[in-house]
Amino acid sequence: MTERHPMKATIWHNPKCGTSRKTLTILENLSQVDVTVVEYLRDPPSRDQLAELFQKAGISPQEGLRLRGTDAEERGLPDADDDTVLEAMVVDPILINRPLVETDKGVRLCRPQDIVLEIL
Numbered sequence: 639m640t641e642r643h644p645m646k647a648t649i650w651h652n653p654k655c656g657t658s659r660k661t662l663t664i665l666e667n668l669s670q671v672d673v674t675v676v677e678y679l680r681d682p683p684s685r686d687q688l689a690e691l692f693q694k695a696g697i698s699p700q701e702g703l704r705l706r707g708t709d710a711e712e713r714g715l716p717d718a719d720d721d722t723v724l725e726a727m728v729v730d731p732i733l734i735n736r737p738l739v740e741t742d743k744g745v746r747l748c749r750p751q752d753i754v755l756e757i758l
Contacts, residue, residue: 644672645758650683650691650738651675658737660751665739668758682731685724691738694745699723702747704735 647665652658665673676683683691692702699720703710710716710733715723727733737748743757 644670645741646672646674647739647741647758648674648676650678650734650736652679652736653677655736657749657751661737661739661748661754664751664754671741671758678734678736679731682728682734685728688724688727688734689720691740691745694740695738695747697747699727702735702738703727704733708733 649658649662649665651662662673662675665671688699688702692699695702700716700718700723703715703723705711705716708730710726713726715726715733718726723733735747735749737751739746739748739754739757741757746753746757748754
């Protein structure tokens with residue numbers, strides 16, 4: 639009999655965000671998932687990490703941009719090129735929409751939180 643290893647999942651998490659908390663609860667309630675929590679406002683991903691996460695999720699940096707509660711629209715970021723958006727996110731990680739979750743099966747921007755089930 640082979641031993642089953644838990645699936646590894648990384649969540650880029652904001653504890654103040656309800657959707658992020660609900661997604662984390664889903665992950666924590668699954669015994670076969672080993673969860674790594676990254677509070678991205680304190681420990682932001684690098685530009686290259688962000689670009690890779692968005693590429694794996696099949697979305698553009700603009701689609702991963704948080705508009706609500708930010709000045710992204712005033713800064714023209716929804717219409718900016720990828721490099722400009724990624725650089726803005728690195729400098730000001732509040733611009734990263736959350737939560738992003740990565741497993742061996744892919745990456746998803748989990749809004750709503752049930753989207754996480756696609757990669758578990």
